Amino acid sequence: MADPRLNSIAVKLKLQRLVLSLESLWPALQRPLMIVAVGLSVLWSGILLHLSVGLPLIILTALAITFLFSLAPLMKMVWPSRLAAARALEKNNALLHRAASSLEDVPVSGAGSAELWQTHVERNLASIKNLSVAVPRSSWRQFDPLALRLPVVMAVFTAFLLGSGEI
Numbered sequence: 001m002a003d004p005r006l007n008s009i010a011v012k013l014k015l016q017r018l019v020l021s022l023e024s025l026w027p028a029l030q031r032p033l034m035i036v037a038v039g040l041s042v043l044w045s046g047i048l049l050h051l052s053v054g055l056p057l058i059i060l061t062a063l064a065i066t067f068l069f070s071l072a073p074l075m076k077m078v079w080p081s082r083l084a085a086a087r088a089l090e091k092n093n094a095l096l097h098r099a100a101s102s103l104e105d106v107p108v109s110g111a112g113s114a115e116l117w118q119t120h121v122e123r124n125l126a127s128i129k130n131l132s133v134a135v136p137r138s139s140w141r142q143f144d145p146l147a148l149r150l151p152v153v154m155a156v157f158t159a160f161l162l163g164s165g166e167i
Contacts, residue, residue, distance in 0.1 A: 009125075013085045015133040020080035020088055022136040027143045028077050031070035037152045039063045044159035092134040 042048060042063070048056040080088075140149070 009131065012089065012131050012133055013082060016085040016089050017080050017082065019134060019136045020085060023139065024077055024080070026136075026138050026140060028073040030140060030143055030149070031073070032067060034149055034152050035063060035067045035070055037156045039067075041152070041155040041159040044156070044163040046163055088134070089131055093131050 039060070042059065048059065051059075
């Protein structure tokens with residue numbers, strides 16, 4: 001029968017993996033979301049209605065191509081492993097001696113090793129019983145130091161509210 005403390009830690013490890021996934025997903029989604037927002041603001045503002053015949057098609061094609069190229073970081077994204085989640089839990093909770101990641105270890109066979117291993121596991125479980133999962137942190141300041149996302153979002157809202165009403 002599995003120890004309920006191990007089940008609790010397994011749930012926390014899954015949550016921490018989700019948090020790490022979200023933290024690596026934000027930077028990969030920044031450019032595609034900004035390009036979609038620019039496209040929406042161009043469409044909703046009605047600018048395309050006042051351009052010559054071929055220019056709207058060229059603008060929309062350029063936006064579509066840049067959107068496709070902006071998806072490249074999503075394809076290269078590496079999802080966090082169970083060990084990375086355990087190390088993040090240890091770091092966030094200031095645990096020493098790899099208490100969470102050492103639960104994946106296996107004992108060495110030998111005389112008296114079973115009792116020693118059981119003591120090791122119990123000590124680690126006692127030290128990690130009150131683990132807390134960290135809240136996802138956005139690292140957009142690193143990838144957008146000029147805060148270009150703010151004027152883009154403002155342009156979308158302005159185009160939506162003040163647009164011509166014809167797309």
